[in-house]
Amino acid sequence: MSFDNLDTLYRQVIMDHYKNPRNRGTLADDALTIDMNNPTCGDRIQIHLQVNDGIVEDAKFEGEGCSISLSSASMMTQAIKGKKVDDALKMSKIFSDMMLGKEVEEDDIDLGDIEALQGVSKFPARIKCATLAWKAMEKGVGEEQ
Amino acid sequence: MDVKAIREQFPILNQEINGHPLVYLDSSATSQKPVSVIKAVEDYYKQDNSNVHRGVHTLGTRATDKYEGAREKVRNFINASSTKEVIFTRGTTTSINTVAYSYARANLKEGDEIVVTPMEHHSNIIPWQQAAKATGANLKYLPLRPDGTIEMEDVKDTITDNTKIVAVMHVSNVLGTINPIKEIAAVAHQHGAVMMVDGAQSVPHMQVDVQDLDCDFYAFSGHKMCGPTGIGVLYGKRELLENMEPVEFGGEMIDFVNLYDSTWKELPWKFEGGTPIIAGAIGLGAAIDFLTDIGMDNIHDHEEQLIAYAMDRMKAFDGLTIYGPEQRAALITFNLTDVHPHDTATVLDAEGIAVRAGHHCAQPLMKWLEVTATARASFYLYNTPEDVDRLVEGLNKTKEYFGDVF
Numbered sequence: 001m002s003f004d005n006l007d008t009l010y011r012q013v014i015m016d017h018y019k020n021p022r023n024r025g026t027l028a029d030d031a032l033t034i035d036m037n038n039p040t041c042g043d044r045i046q047i048h049l050q051v052n053d054g055i056v057e058d059a060k061f062e063g064e065g066c067s068i069s070l071s072s073a074s075m076m077t078q079a080i081k082g083k084k085v086d087d088a089l090k091m092s093k094i095f096s097d098m099m100l101g102k103e104v105e106e107d108d109i110d111l112g113d114i115e116a117l118q119g120v121s122k123f124p125a126r127i128k129c130a131t132l133a134w135k136a137m138e139k140g141v142g143e144e145q
Numbered sequence: 146m147d148v149k150a151i152r153e154q155f156p157i158l159n160q161e162i163n164g165h166p167l168v169y170l171d172s173s174a175t176s177q178k179p180v181s182v183i184k185a186v187e188d189y190y191k192q193d194n195s196n197v198h199r200g201v202h203t204l205g206t207r208a209t210d211k212y213e214g215a216r217e218k219v220r221n222f223i224n225a226s227s228t229k230e231v232i233f234t235r236g237t238t239t240s241i242n243t244v245a246y247s248y249a250r251a252n253l254k255e256g257d258e259i260v261v262t263p264m265e266h267h268s269n270i271i272p273w274q275q276a277a278k279a280t281g282a283n284l285k286y287l288p289l290r291p292d293g294t295i296e297m298e299d300v301k302d303t304i305t306d307n308t309k310i311v312a313v314m315h316v317s318n319v320l321g322t323i324n325p326i327k328e329i330a331a332v333a334h335q336h337g338a339v340m341m342v343d344g345a346q347s348v349p350h351m352q353v354d355v356q357d358l359d360c361d362f363y364a365f366s367g368h369k370m371c372g373p374t375g376i377g378v379l380y381g382k383r384e385l386l387e388n389m390e391p392v393e394f395g396g397e398m399i400d401f402v403n404l405y406d407s408t409w410k411e412l413p414w415k416f417e418g419g420t421p422i423i424a425g426a427i428g429l430g431a432a433i434d435f436l437t438d439i440g441m442d443n444i445h446d447h448e449e450q451l452i453a454y455a456m457d458r459m460k461a462f463d464g465l466t467i468y469g470p471e472q473r474a475a476l477i478t479f480n481l482t483d484v485h486p487h488d489t490a491t492v493l494d495a496e497g498i499a500v501r502a503g504h505h506c507a508q509p510l511m512k513w514l515e516v517t518a519t520a521r522a523s524f525y526l527y528n529t530p531e532d533v534d535r536l537v538e539g540l541n542k543t544k545e546y547f548g549d550v551f
Binding site: 009041043065126129 | 163485486487488491492494495502503504508511517518546
């Protein structure tokens with residue numbers, strides 16, 4: 001069989017983040033910690049955020065999951081580090097639209113590696129894997145605000 | 146058993162998924178439906194549709210006869226002593242919840258025990274957790290042996306005179322373990338406890354005789370045994386059901402309604418509030434006819450041969466962990482080393498192979514196995530050794546694929 005279809009899902013860059021996760025670990029005790037699970041499969045991740053004056057100064061993640069959920073967490077922490085909370089939320093919205101297969105207007109936001117996850121939108125059963133980390137981040141900064 | 150002829154009865158199997166002929170290995174989640182069941186439901190809607198037990202008109206009589214006829218088919222299929230003991234519900238979950246609400250809350254007090262196992266499906270854990278919280282009873286777990294089986298010694302040690310309810314699944318949807326229900330029921334009865342059995346994974350695959358097992362309550366679902374979704378059964382011993390209060394009030398279950406008080410119909414209708422699941426029950430009756438025509442023993446033999454072959458192939462597969470005992474029902478829960486089951490299931494799906502991946506509604510068991518999630522291939526009467534070969538081929542490709550992308 002040809003794995004073309006799968007290759008749209010498992011891009012090299014995704015596999016790289018899965019095998020060599022960025023920002024895996026914890027932060028100081030005063031950081032925000034959000035624990036989120038994907039009830040359909042039992043995967044569970046924790047996102048740690050250090051937010052000061054409306055800026056995400058640091059972001060890390062821990063947990064168990066599939067290649068899509070863990071690479072997404074790795075990419076997200078990388079992308080939001082140093083960003084304003086508002087911009088992180090904007091990215092989350094863009095990401096969510098991307099998962100729904102909507103045309104994404106990127107305006108001034110550079111998604112970087114995250115764009116590699118675009119292929120997930122063609123695998124409806126896996127969208128929740130990709131959005132898990134983002135949902136956790138939204139929950140965390142939402143509580144903070 | 147002519148599997149080729151059987152497969153022709155299941156139109157859904159005759160299709161391509163992602164460019165490959167479908168291999169359906171998720172019957173434990175829900176089985177496929179034969180044409181006779183689909184037609185029985187369709188005929189009811191086309192010719193006999195009417196509400197039951199109410200109409201004076203001809204259609205009402207026809208619908209009632211078919212609905213109650215299905216109940217008799219269920220009674221005969223599980224060898225209950227009377228149709229009064231066969232209650233139609235929405236499914237296994239509803240059946241267990243009915244017992245947990247009606248029987249447990251009325252009969253449990255502080256210090257009483259409910260005994261369950263760590264291998265139970267969430268539907269046979271949470272209702273008891275809730276009943277324990279509501280009554281002050283304690284939930285106790287039977288220990289499992291390392292291979293995922295229950296040892297009678299442990300049963301005798303765990304069940305005490307304080308035990309009032311023992312709730313155990315007949316066949317595990319994850320491990321494939323076939324539990325010694327008859328023996329456990331005997332121990333429960335020695336201590337004056339009642340035995341509730343989750344039969345979701347047993348009734349579709351083997352001859353179940355509720356009188357021989359001597360269980361007090363037995364629950365199962367239509368959709369896992371070639372029947373429609375949304376219909377299930379609660380079997381209960383008559384004297385227990387007689388003394389239980391309904392959990393749903395209104396509709397079919399009333400006898401006489403006054404302004405401030407009402408009375409209920411006799412069994413089994415006492416527990417069937419609202420308009421019943423008429424089409425579902427008729428479809429389940431047709432499913433029982435279908436399975437009986439083939440013969441439950443033949444289905445069981447076919448599955449035994451299939452699982453023996455599947456186990457041989459899977460055990461020989463390098464880098465694959467199988468969970469559960471050697472002696473098992475026709476399902477295999479497994480993980481490929483270094484590949485998350487979601488990723489395994491996605492690659493298999495690209496090959497046209499449908500397997501389940503996740504916690505299988507058994508998170509306490511996942512914890513016991515020390516895994517977050519697993520993949521599962523489950524077999525039924527329409528599966529073949531070729532399906533097993535396709536699965537193994539798909540797993541080889543999964544391994545290759547994830548080896549390559551890294």
